[in-house]
Amino acid sequence: MLEPYLKKLRRCKHVDSILYYDLATLCGEEGISDEGELMDYLAGEEAKIYSDPGFVKAVESGLKEEKAPPMEKRLFSSLYNQVALLRKMPLEEYLSYRNAISKSNEMWRKYRPANDFKSWLPYWQHLVDISRVVADYQHKDGMKSRYDSCLDSYEPGESEAMLDSIFNPLKEKLIPLLKKAKEKQKGYSLPEIKPYPVDKQEQMGRKMLDLIGYDMKGGCLMVSAHPFSNDNHQHDARLTTKYLVNDWRSNVFTCLHEGGHCLEFQNKPQNLYDGYSESLATAAICETHSRFYENIIGRSKEFMPYMKKAAEETLDPGFSYMNEEDFYHLVNKIEPWLIRCEADELSYCLHIIVRYEIEKELINGTIECKDVPALWKKKYKDYLDVDVPNDKDGCMQDTHWSEALWGYFPSYALGNLYGAMIKEQMEKDIGFASLIEKGEFKKILAYLAEKDFAYDYLSPDDWIMKITGKHLSSEAYIRYLEKKFD
Ligand SMILES: [Zn+2]
Incomplete structure (x- = not known):
């Protein structure tokens, strides 16, 4: 009964995903607006399915099925969230919300390179206004704020109160640790980064992807201003990167990050696809795997011989003269600065906490868009000791806010916390560090596929309990950072 609808939804998502990839990589400036309209059209088609009486009835009866297996239960509750939204929100209003997203993102693409916050502001404020209305429609019993509704759509069961209880102590730990690590670093000899x-750089990125087990036959690598990955389909997990001629590390870690996402898409068990449950993993679960490959593996001491060898073979044979310790310090250089995507491991969560604190206030309505640039500058100074010279590399640097992804940023930091917990468990089960040392990347991937990806449809709490037997906390992550940087 439900299957024909799920098939249609999957097809819509597939086409939407290809359009998104095209928009970010190939589409010329003149074509952007039309392609945005195509995506709005698809959103309308999806919305029709979610409000179709036959579909709604099937979802509601599925929800009542108490004996249904956990995967089905999660699928029904996630479908119901969208059904419930469209039941409360008139279709026309929903479509104007989707249109506000396309417009705001289109204008962000246009005005960001020109560092023109003022021209983007009306489009962005309009999107924020309508996002607050959507958050009100998404309100459920027990939620204490609009931002709680936003979080619920990414991480069911999460709330501002829970994130505050994790992020506040983490911030208190990170700020002094960062200062201390910067001091300690003065004693290292850090080789210069050549252009x-x-x-x-592309060859180097491809080597890294091949090493971790990314299957290029079921993927694609292109360039976009803001790198991302998408799971178009079971056999099509694509990523993008960007090349900084003066800093080869950016592309390498982007490939490891986006490649980490794709490994999850490419290695989910078939039963998730058969059960239309391949896209139920929350943002934090997805970011766990990307951050795991980028940092926990990619920036580890044990991984250095592999990365250094790839650098010798692709970038410069001169890397063979660099000693391994120096190479390790080079890729782990602590350098708090403007851009989140290229942040070192220690500053990273502070970039996220800045965004979390601002977007929470913005959605809850205690500040407006016009207040964001100044607030951004103040927090960067207070937390990272970084001066922000413009908005392009300040509050306009990420695509997320232009696309109404309120509540997404925390998932990057949570991914770090989950990743450290999984690393500790893997160390106990199969000896993580020695596997990297021996280059057994297939074994690491097989472990993740069996213990982790196979259950990524569960709620975050059930998922991490299943893998580690523990609830989320920042303890393992702090242990990991202190061991590495203190
Ligand atoms: Zn990511």
Whole structure:
């Protein structure tokens, strides 16, 4: 009964995903607006399915099925969230919300390179206004704020109160640890970072992807201003990267990050696809795997010989003269600065906490968009000791806020916390560090596929309990950072 609808929804998502990839990589400036309209059209088609009486009836009766297996239960509750929204929100209003997203994102693409916050502001404020209305429609019993509704759509069961209880102590730990690590670093000899052309950097990125087990036959690598990955389909997990001629590390860690996402898409068990449950993993669960490959593996001491060898073969044979310790310090250089995507491991969560604190206030209505640039500058100074010279590399740097992804940013930091917990468990079960040392990346991937990806449809709490037997906390992550940087 439900299957024909799920098939249609999957097809809509597939086409939407291809359009999104095209928009970010190939589409010319003149085509952006039309392509945005195509995506709005698809959103309308999806909305029709979610309000179709036959579909609604099937979802409601599925929800009542108490004996249903956990995967089905999660599928029904996630479908119901959208049904419930469209039941409360008139279709026309929903479509104007979708249109506000396309417009705001289109204008962000246009005005960000020109550092023109003022011209983007009316489009963004309109999107924020309508997002607050959507958050009100999404309100459920027990939620204490609009931002709680936003969080619920990414991480069911999460709330501002819970995130405050994790992020506040983490912030208190990170700020002094960062200062201390910067001091300690003065004693290292840090080799200079030489420029390398794009074609060499591309070869290096492809080598890294191959090493961790990314299957290029079921994927694609292109360039976009803001790198991302998407699971178009079971056999099509694509990523993008960007090349900084003067810093080859950016592309390498982007490939490891986005490649980490794709490994999850490419290695989910078939039963998730058969049960239309391949897209139930929350943002934090997805970011766990990307951050795991980027940092916990990619920036580990044990991984250095592999990365250094790839650098020798692709970027510069001169890397063979660099000692391994120096290479390790080079890729782990503590350098708090403006951009989140290229942040070192220690500053990263502070970039997220800045965004979390601002978007929470913005959605709850205690500040407006016009207040964001100044607040952004103040927090960067207070937490990272970084001066922000413009909005382009300040509050306009990420695509998320232009697309109404309120509540997404915390998932990156949570991904770090989950990743450290999984690393500790893996160490106990199969000896994580020695596997990297021996280059047994297939074994690591097989472990993740069996213990983790196979259950990524569960709620975050059930999922992490299943893997580690523990609830989420920042303890393992703090242990990990202190061991590495203190
Ligand atoms: Zn990611």
